[in-house]
Amino acid sequence: MNFYKRTQNYLVSLFKSKDLLFEFTKRDFQQRYKGSLLGVIWALLSPLLMLGVYSFIFVSVFKSKWGSSSIQQDGKMLYTMMIFAGLVPFQIFSESVNRSVSLLGQSANYIKKVVIPIEILPTSIVLSTVINSFFSVGLLILGKLLFLNTPNWTLIFVPLVLIPIMLLSLGFALIVAAFGIYIKDLVYVVGLLVNILFYMSPIFYSADSLPARFRFLIHLNPIAPIINHFRDVFINGELFSISSYITSFFISFIIFILGLTIFNYLRKGFADVI
Template identity: 40%
Template sequence: MQINPFLIFKKLWCNKELIKSFSKREVISKYKGSFLGILWSFITPLLMLIVYTFVFSEVFKAKWSTGSGSKIEFAIIIFCGLLTFSIFGDVISRAPSLILSNTNYVKKVVFPLEILPVVALCSALINSFISLGILIICIGIFMGTIHWTLIFVPVVLCPLMFLSVGLGWLLSSLGVYLRDIAQIVTIAVQALMLLTPIFYPTTLIPQNLLFLYYLNPVGYVVEDMRKVIIWGKFPDWSSWGIEMLIGVVIFYLGYVWFQKTRAGFADVI
């Protein structure tokens, strides 16, 4: 099946209002019925930041290879890595059950099922950008400066967004036919998080295991996010270009796979 790549973007753009509506509904429904409601989106990352500061600086006495030895800086570095990975992790973890949890839309011929992974990404981005706002405030307060390189955050995240949606299409389709894929993906996401330099700098990775970092598409994005947000540096444009190419290819292949297999969804479900 050959699909014009530009038609993918055109189709998603035509459904932008539906994507916006579903994303808004997801964010609101996540906290529906709770006393504090949407405020939990701000409270949760703030509490996480406090917990990470205590656990890694007080309990483990861990330090980053920046030379400052600041406990607050260490927590900020870890938090930045976690919020970046959470965008990818949230989409991929949910992907296998996206179609199965929306079976009422499967038999509606006119409903664009392909927007579901995009909605999952938008929901993850909203939560992550709330956390990012808290992170920037903390950087301004405790590190004394907010770098103008923040403008590169959307650019740095582009490869990760393409990769997440592409794999989302693939895994959501496989989840219909192979129900065990959800358990496999859960384990894989947890393993990938530990293999990503979130809780440790890349300088601590043994030389014989560096290939795991080079093969990890999320690791580069985490490192670049720290550069532009915390240290006011430019992204590594060479690795960004490679990541972007990989992300776009997976995005396209994932969409082709999804369209090729969606005809059997109704029969299996």
């Protein structure tokens, strides 16, 4: 079965169950803040608090500056915005993957007793995470407009820069969800690997600042170019490299197809191991 066929089957399955997918996504988003005093306000507070901590550590304590950026802005604010632009796509990825690894094991009733397309479960997690990230994206746009004197026309490409990180997150979410039901310890392994990937991604530093002998690590990291595309659109006010974007999209799509393939192959034994 080729790439086109796998993608077509997946999309057809989701379309046929679009109402169910909507309900799962809606429920997951609502449950994030259910019972909390501030409710959905946490979606705004959490990224701000996290950004505040990282900014204090790297800007105030370590006196970090953003490499050789040509943007003529206050160094502290530029570095803070650069961090934020890197955190947003990585948070989409990390939350989608970390939550999916134990997802099927916690959804035994949907696998054993209810006949639904099981791929809806990790898909709804990724969609809910992306929707939740819109609050951070909104804050990023607001900060860019208020604090950075760079062109704003590139903000029309925000939907485009979200597509690769969605595909990448969904691909890995399908993979870890499928393996997680068989390997219970995978939740610890995935958490550790995502944490390592966090510091290996150019979030607190630019790829150019790495020693030459270590730059190959950036090229092996599929999130790195996505972070750069976010910074081009949100911070630099310039269009990302078309060739880099196409390459990133292609790699993310391949990982998505790989995730679908693994998920469909392993799903035959889901009910037996729960």
